[in-house]
Amino acid sequence: MFEQPIKRGLKQRCARCGQGSLFRSYLKFRDECPSCGQDFSVADTADGPAFFVGFLVMILFAPFYFILPMVSAPLVLKIVLWIILLSTMFGLALLLLPLFKAVLFNLQIRNRAEEAKWESTGSHGKPPRGWNQ
Numbered sequence: 534m535f536e537q538p539i540k541r542g543l544k545q546r547c548a549r550c551g552q553g554s555l556f557r558s559y560l561k562f563r564d565e566c567p568s569c570g571q572d573f574s575v576a577d578t579a580d581g582p583a584f585f586v587g588f589l590v591m592i593l594f595a596p597f598y599f600i601l602p603m604v605s606a607p608l609v610l611k612i613v614l615w616i617i618l619l620s621t622m623f624g625l626a627l628l629l630l631p632l633f634k635a636v637l638f639n640l641q642i643r644n645r646a647e648e649a650k651w652e653s654t655g656s657h658g659k660p661p662r663g664w665n666q
């Protein structure tokens with residue numbers, strides 16, 4: 534149970550059983566696993582996958598944005614190279630986004646990550662006087 538969340542995430546499969554698919558569309562999760570019934574509403578990756586994919590793609594493609602303007606080539610060739618570079622960059626980002634989202638989602642489910650909840654254990658955390666909750 535809950536083994537290999539990264540491997541199963543890369544396959545876009547449930548963290549618990551490894552059989553049911555996570556997504557019902559490109560980036561929309563199912564409500565629950567069709568195979569084992571794991572509730573998928575317990576985790577939310579928010580914009581975490583976009584952050585990691587954006588950073589990775591930026592690191593990979595940043596050198597080209599400095600090198601390409603310095604290349605002495607006809608304008609038409611430069612335009613073609615820019616189109617290839619940009620379409621490759623966007624294509625890679627769109628390809629990686631569901632994979633990163635599935636891995637982060639599976640890791641959240643595996644580690645039972647959830648939103649932090651404030652719980653007062655003493656005087657800290659008490660609301661100021663006159664504060665009505």
Ligand SMILES: [Zn+2]
Nearest residue numbers: 547550566569
């Ligand atoms: Zn499952």
